[in-house]
Amino acid sequence: MSLFDDDRPAKKTAHEIGSDLSLLSVDELSARIALLKEEIARLEAEKVKKGASRSAAESLFR
Incomplete structure (x- = not known):
């Protein structure tokens, strides 16, 4: 071993x-x-997480 x-x-x-x-x-x-x-699983999980955040933000401004 060096x-x-x-x-x-x-x-x-x-x-x-x-x-x-x-x-x-x-x-x-x-x-x-x-x-x-x-x-791919990691990317899909992040996509779902960001989609949920976006939906929550959109419902807040309606």
């Missing part, structure tokens, strides 16, 4: 839209799909 092992940046597991998928294994593809599904 003294400088902690200085290396951690490997990024994010997915970049449009990136080359041909070099990824089935497990890596599955991991990216799971990551993207989690992000």
Whole structure:
């Protein structure tokens, strides 16, 4: 173990839209799909939350 092992940046597991998928294994593809599904769920939850805030604001000014 080297003294400088902690200085290396951690490997990024994010997915970049449009990136080359041909070099990824089935497990890596599955991991990216799971990551993207989690992000979609997070985005949808935020959309619902903002929609509720907007509805509340609109009803206040009616």
